[in-house]
Amino acid sequence: MAERAFNSNHPSIFKILLEYSKDLPSDIMESALFRAVQKNLHGIVAALIDRGVDINACNEIQYTPLLLACGTAGAASLTNLLLHKGMGINLRNQADETPLHVAALHNQGALVGLLVNAGAQINAVTQELVTPLHIASQRGNTDVAQQLLHHKADVNVKDKQSKSPLHFAAERGDKTTVEILLNANADPNAQDKEKKTPLHTAAVRGHLSIVKVLLAKKGRFGAKDMDGCTPMHYAIRGHLPEYCVPKTLLTQRCCFQDAIMCYTDIQYCAGPSSAIPVLYPITWH
Numbered sequence: 585m586a587e588r589a590f591n592s593n594h595p596s597i598f599k600i601l602l603e604y605s606k607d608l609p610s611d612i613m614e615s616a617l618f619r620a621v622q623k624n625l626h627g628i629v630a631a632l633i634d635r636g637v638d639i640n641a642c643n644e645i646q647y648t649p650l651l652l653a654c655g656t657a658g659a660a661s662l663t664n665l666l667l668h669k670g671m672g673i674n675l676r677n678q679a680d681e682t683p684l685h686v687a688a689l690h691n692q693g694a695l696v697g698l699l700v701n702a703g704a705q706i707n708a709v710t711q712e713l714v715t716p717l718h719i720a721s722q723r724g725n726t727d728v729a730q731q732l733l734h735h736k737a738d739v740n741v742k743d744k745q746s747k748s749p750l751h752f753a754a755e756r757g758d759k760t761t762v763e764i765l766l767n768a769n770a771d772p773n774a775q776d777k778e779k780k781t782p783l784h785t786a787a788v789r790g791h792l793s794i795v796k797v798l799l800a801k802k803g804r805f806g807a808k809d810m811d812g813c814t815p816m817h818y819a820i821r822g823h824l825p826e827y828c829v830p831k832t833l834l835t836q837r838c839c840f841q842d843a844i845m846c847y848t849d850i851q852y853c854a855g856p857s858s859a860i861p862v863l864y865p866i867t868w869h
């Protein structure tokens with residue numbers, strides 16, 4: 585009867601049963617708690633907790649009620665309730681994610697401060713050494729990224745592949761997140777396990793606007809990855825127009841020598857029969 589009442593369109597009926605029934609089985613209570621969190625039913629969650637349900641119970645994928653709340657839209661009040669009831673702040677799910685990771689994944693910027701102030705580890709890592717800032721940067725969740733950085737998240741932290749949050753933002757082509765990270769002193773020349781920098785990543789994906797931003801922040805266009813390739817090699821193999829990158833180097837006040845090196849790379853890749861205009865130092869501004 586209790587389960588039928590909760591699954592009805594009137595969960596308040598369940599709350600009435602809860603108030604007058606003394607011996608509801610613990611599995612029904614726990615199941616009801618997860619459903620109440622998922623539906624953002626603050627009153628029923630509070631009533632269940634007051635009845636002594638295990639607030640750190642886990643469902644089949646090792647989600648606690650708090651982990652579930654952090655992925656539920658508009659659940660700041662519910663999250664605050666669970667935290668005040670003493671729920672484990674750094675308990676992890678099956679994917680080795682903390683509530684802060686889940687909040688970052690679902691762009692729950694309003695929860696970051698609540699979780700950190702309650703003791704969440706700002707730089708908590710999964711088995712793949714992924715932090716909440718990595719997730720926010722990869723997903724383009726700028727509100728969460730800003731909140732995490734405000735609470736002193738490590739902007740240059742690296743995952744198991746030695747990728748920084750800036751690598752992920754550059755790969756996504758997310759100019760706003762790239763600028764947020766760079767303004768927080770992200771290293772534009774950080775190298776991953778393949779010695780690729782964010783500039784390599786942006787060039788591979790054909791994100792010219794990201795290339796410009798990284799160059800303006802002293803990204804090294806001559807950096808070589810483990811295959812000996814510079815970002816220019818990837819630019820001309822991929823999607824960027826052949827001449828826009830050397831021009832960008834010049835307009836961004838990069839070393840003219842770098843522009844000549846890029847020009848040489850274009851000649852090499854294009855072949856000796858290609859007609860390529862000459863770059864003159866007079867184009868320097």
